[in-house]
């Protein structure tokens with residue numbers, strides 16, 4: 001499914017883009033589901049729905065209203081959509097991961113990030129692994145484009161090679177969900193735009209630094225983001241976005257025992273249940289401070 005150049009590129013840069021990875025009918029079905037959720041969101045004034053631990057599933061951007069709905073995130077949509085379950089827990093996406101993760105693969109969690117025209121949310125630079133640390137780094141973030149993704153509508157940006165470093169996501173001992181803003185200029189200069197058509201799939205290393213700008217266009221940008229991991233990767237902390245499909249085997253078989261990385265070389269996050277990623281990052285952005293790279297691995 002991935003040729004040797006693509007596999008090499010993933011290890012070198014920390015991500016690889018596969019065009020036309022998932023069929024248009026699946027993409028259409030998922031978009032139809034998301035359209036229904038946007039309509040439903042018009043009935044709500046604040047975040048709503050419920051994950052298995054009670055925190056909200058549907059996250060609304062400030063300024064959301066009945067007339068101008070701003071549904072920006074749906075967490076663990078596979079729990080409430082058979083179409084999404086089919087794509088994420090079947091092999092549509094997972095089959096691409098085998099050359100990197102091996103034959104035995106588990107699902108971790110997923111979310112849809114939506115940026116419709118007029119919405120202002122961005123995603124500040126961060127590394128995903130720090131949010132849900134596992135016993136090893138055989139974890140891939142699979143980002144499936146549900147719409148065409150361009151620089152103008154706020155496509156994903158990845159800093160190539162950044163997966164070989166660890167950056168702090170805390171300030172004053174508090175987990176901020178974002179890397180200190182003093183790195184922004186460096187990241188902005190180095191980051192690569194991940195542009196592609198609907199159905200394209202970006203496989204990103206769990207430690208790759210990434211973020212995205214607000215949508216400045218008239219076209220929507222929708223992204224279905226899923227973490228998968230090798231069957232022998234086990235969580236080090238309670239999950240912040242738990243679901244009943246967490247750790248479900250999607251390909252191959254269960255592992256008998258966890259595999260551990262040699263050194264535990266990063267901070268563990270605070271448990272921030274109830275805060276959305278956006279609130280967490282916005283609070284951090286309002287503060288200032290300096291950070292230092294923890295070091296190369």
Ligand SMILES: O=C(O)CCC(=O)C(=O)O
Nearest residue numbers: 113123155156211212223
């Ligand atoms: O929506 C995006 O462009 C990036 C998503 C992301 O990094 C996240 O939600 O953790």
